[in-house]
Amino acid sequence: MESDLMIAVKSLKKSFDNEPVVDEVSFSVRKGETLAIVGPNGAGKTTILRMIAGLIEPDQGVIEVRGRVSMVPQENLLLPWRSLRYNIGLGLKFSGMPEKERNFVVEEVADIMGIKEYLEMNPWKVSGGTARKAAIARALAIKPDVLLLDEPFTGLDIDSRKSLFLTLIKLKPRITMILVTHNMEEVNMLANRVLILTPRPARVSREILVESF
Incomplete structure (x- = not known):
């Protein structure tokens, strides 16, 4: 790999x-x-992300990834009976990181995502936008080199979408990202290139520099 x-x-x-x-x-x-x-519903976009994340194995082909990968699925998958602090630090807890160090990392990524004030609240008590940011913060907590985002703006209201846009734009210089989306506004604001897939089975129809739209 180059x-x-x-x-x-x-x-x-x-x-x-x-x-x-x-x-x-x-x-x-x-x-x-x-x-x-981007591509039609059911085209295989999420399947591609899951294979890159190592969650499922390809039948054929090669995936090379440099560094650590973290994926944010369409569903937040936060534990509703636990605080955002606990949810964000869950992966770190499983890795055996001591609580003091874990809390430092959780507060660091929560600050990046702009949700530090909500850390002691449970997911069902915060807005959908805040819960989505918590899910992304959990992915960032492991310090990934590559972040995979599956429809991160789905179901968010206008204000929450705008806030998340601005946060992800700030992350762009620090991290490599793959974004699955149907929304060309998201493509234009966040992406350098866009891969357009055919209907299932997914093949690459076109690859375009965003600046050329």
């Missing part, structure tokens, strides 16, 4: 129950770049 690449995906294939979902998908992402993946 020295400035963080992700290289080559000839990726995946089927479920003998139905092809991803077919010969290849692309790469450079350090500090944000790649948007």
Whole structure:
């Protein structure tokens, strides 16, 4: 893999129950770049993210990733009976990080996401935008080199979307991101390049520099 690449995906294939979902998908992402993946519903976008994250195995092809990967799924998957502090630090707790150090990291990423004042509240007591930011903060807590975002703005109101936009724009220089979305506004504001997929089974239809829209 070239020295400035963080992700290289080559000839990726995946089927479920003998139905092809991803077919010969290849692309790469450079350090500090944000790649948007767009395509019809059910095209296989989430499947591609899950394979990059190592959550499912491809049937064929090669995925090379440099550094640590963290994924934020469409659903926040926060424990509703636990505080945001606990939820954000959950991965660190499982890794065995001591509580004092864990709390420092949690407060650091909560500050980056602008939700530090909500840390002692449970997910069901905060807005959808705050809960989504907590899910992203949890992903950031492990200090990933690559952040995978699956429809991060889905279900958010206008104010929450705007706030999350601004936060992710601030993150762009620090981290390599892949963003799955249907929304071209999100592409134009956040991405350097966009990968357009065909209907299932997903193939790369076009790859476009965002500046050329």
